[in-house]
Amino acid sequence: MADKLVLAYSGGLDTSVAIRWLAQKYDLRVITLTVDIGNVPDLEATRQKALKVGAIKALVVDAKETFVKSYVFPALQADAVYEGQYPLSTALGRPLIVRLLVEAARNEKAKVIAHGCTAKGNDQVRIDVGVAALAPELKIIAPAREWKMTREQTIRYAQAHHIPVPVTKASPYSIDENLWGRGIECGVLEDTWNEPPEDAFLWTRPPEKTPARPAHLEIDFEKGIPVGLNGRKVEPVTLVQKVHELAGRHGVGRIDHVENRLVGIKSREVYEAPAAVVLLKAHQALEDLVLTKDQLRFKAKVAVEYADLVYNGLWFTGMRQDMAAYVESTQRYVTGTIRVRLFKGNCQVVARKSPYSLYTYSLATYDKGDVFDHSASPGFIHIWGLPVRTQARVQRGPVE
Ligand code: ARG
Numbered sequence: 001m002a003d004k005l006v007l008a009y010s011g012g013l014d015t016s017v018a019i020r021w022l023a024q025k026y027d028l029r030v031i032t033l034t035v036d037i038g039n040v041p042d043l044e045a046t047r048q049k050a051l052k053v054g055a056i057k058a059l060v061v062d063a064k065e066t067f068v069k070s071y072v073f074p075a076l077q078a079d080a081v082y083e084g085q086y087p088l089s090t091a092l093g094r095p096l097i098v099r100l101l102v103e104a105a106r107n108e109k110a111k112v113i114a115h116g117c118t119a120k121g122n123d124q125v126r127i128d129v130g131v132a133a134l135a136p137e138l139k140i141i142a143p144a145r146e147w148k149m150t151r152e153q154t155i156r157y158a159q160a161h162h163i164p165v166p167v168t169k170a171s172p173y174s175i176d177e178n179l180w181g182r183g184i185e186c187g188v189l190e191d192t193w194n195e196p197p198e199d200a201f202l203w204t205r206p207p208e209k210t211p212a213r214p215a216h217l218e219i220d221f222e223k224g225i226p227v228g229l230n231g232r233k234v235e236p237v238t239l240v241q242k243v244h245e246l247a248g249r250h251g252v253g254r255i256d257h258v259e260n261r262l263v264g265i266k267s268r269e270v271y272e273a274p275a276a277v278v279l280l281k282a283h284q285a286l287e288d289l290v291l292t293k294d295q296l297r298f299k300a301k302v303a304v305e306y307a308d309l310v311y312n313g314l315w316f317t318g319m320r321q322d323m324a325a326y327v328e329s330t331q332r333y334v335t336g337t338i339r340v341r342l343f344k345g346n347c348q349v350v351a352r353k354s355p356y357s358l359y360t361y362s363l364a365t366y367d368k369g370d371v372f373d374h375s376a377s378p379g380f381i382h383i384w385g386l387p388v389r390t391q392a393r394v395q396r397g398p399v400e
Pocket of ligand 1: 123
């Protein structure tokens with residue numbers, strides 16, 4: 001009997017065509033795995049479609065909770081944002097999909113893993129390198145990297161093999177979405193001089209269509225993890241969905257990024273990430289309150305490294321494990337509440353509190369109750385300015 005293969009299956013045209021193409025070209029029995037991290041509206045329908053197209057078995061996993069708890073929240077604690085703009089939604093989903101693919105391959109005694117990524121993206125790297133880390137014995141096949149079919153040809157292939165092609169007018173964009181964000185690329189967006197048309201957006205309203213009055217939202221954090229909204233405890237997945245809903249309605253979370261891909265290409269990527277934008281902002285505002293200046297500055301450097309590592313497909317490495325341990329340690333006192341104001345596409349932090357706040361009123365105030373020792377300042381400045389005065393004296397006159 002032919003060997004088995006596990007294919008990461010989204011239910012879309014490309015991976016549907018891949019089921020048939022792999023079976024034909026490689027004489028393998030195809031098992032599909034569909035992972036829902038907030039991107040699959042109907043798991044059962046997707047399962048049925050895989051079977052109909054020719055999979056010998058169709059596995060589905062609802063991994064939303066694992067995604068949020070083990071991938072999204074650790075990245076939030078790290079303040080991981082790629083190139084200061086992209087909250088890494090797609091990039092964070094890949095290692096989880098890899099883990100589940102490897103698990104399925106082992107359970108099913110499959111020797112091959114297949115995925116629908118193309119040769120120009122980051123995702124192929126994330127999946128191939130992830131599999132190499134977790135299960136180096138598995139072979140990888142990426143049909144879309146091999147078959148050299150244009151979109152038209154893929155559709156013709158599908159029609160010839162009775163694979164259902166979406167009847168709705170195909171989206172002019174390439175889209176990837178999960179609970180942490182929605183990435184939109186291709187089509188008119190490939191010209192950087194084109195403003196993203198309104199039809200690129202699905203999760204966020206344009207400012208002219210948002211409510212006329214602002215909304216306020218209070219987010220409770222415990223050790224850097226959001227645990228409640230407006231004073232009520234909320235489960236991780238629901239919390240992200242609720243923030244998403246409210247922020248999207250107020251037009252918060254649109255990102256337009258010329259991004260540096262790992263494969264060397266600059267690409268124009270548009271994102272909608274309402275929950276990520278709000279939660280990252282709130283989390284950082286809380287850190288501003290409870291971490292010292294040194295802790296904040298060092299952590300910001302780590303955040304850049306951490307984001308690069310996630311983006312570049314290095315989740316399953318000792319380096320990430322070490323950085324994650326550092327990040328977790330920094331979150332010991334990141335407990336408290338942040339109030340944000342959502343209005344016309346903006347998310348503003350307007351209030352913050354924490355039992356561990358280092359902000360000390362009696363030191364900061366200019367009013368009554370000031371305990372700052374004013375008489376100590378001249379002495380401090382005398383010492384602080386010592387090297388400046390020395391240089392000015394020895395090297396003649398002030399430096400321009
Ligand atoms: N550029 C992002 C990344 O590499 C997102 C890609 C999203 N994919 C898409 N087809 N829109 O992580």
